[in-house]
Amino acid sequence: MTTITLVQGDITRQSADAIVNAANSSLLGGGGVDGAIHRRGGPAILAACRDLRASHYGKGLPTGQAVATTAGELDAQWVIHTVGPVYQASGGDPALLASCYRESLRVADELGARTVAFPAISTGVYRWPMDDAARVAVETVRNTPTAVDEVRFVLFDDRAYEAFARQLG
Ligand code: ADP
Numbered sequence: 037m038t039t040i041t042l043v044q045g046d047i048t049r050q051s052a053d054a055i056v057n058a059a060n061s062s063l064l065g066g067g068g069v070d071g072a073i074h075r076r077g078g079p080a081i082l083a084a085c086r087d088l089r090a091s092h093y094g095k096g097l098p099t100g101q102a103v104a105t106t107a108g109e110l111d112a113q114w115v116i117h118t119v120g121p122v123y124q125a126s127g128g129d130p131a132l133l134a135s136c137y138r139e140s141l142r143v144a145d146e147l148g149a150r151t152v153a154f155p156a157i158s159t160g161v162y163r164w165p166m167d168d169a170a171r172v173a174v175e176t177v178r179n180t181p182t183a184v185d186e187v188r189f190v191l192f193d194d195r196a197y198e199a200f201a202r203q204l205g
Contacts, residue, residue: 120158
């Protein structure tokens, strides 16, 4: 059984086996949660991302996929980078957003991670409506078989927290 928990706060302050990053396809960092993870996690994460680009993702990490690196100085073993869909470009089709959660959990299982912290993927500059993003996130985690014991959604503000709380009921 996977327990889903909600926390309001900064994901870079969390202690977990794996922290999920809402990355962009370049894997070279960006704004929002991505920028915060690289700032607090230090240069080891970017170095690992550069290596992954060179070895596997010269054209970028495709939307909906996930890949792990060291967590650097974060209180975690791994950062799992996943690329959320841009709402407009995806036409609101939830398949790729669901894939981010599913693929991140698959990578977490490969690593043996038991606690995984997720941000609200695609709800920042990628503009996915919060209520729909929360529905997709919670439904996908509930429907994905995984050995992860705890999935913790770490929501940055009240609005995000309340949207996820409504989905959990
Ligand atoms: P995306 O490009 O996938 O939309 P963003 O980083 O712009 O990614 O936003 C995703 C969500 O992460 C937004 O709801 C934003 O408020 C939230 N967020 C931003 N910084 C943090 C943080 N330090 N911890 C947790 N969530 C964060």
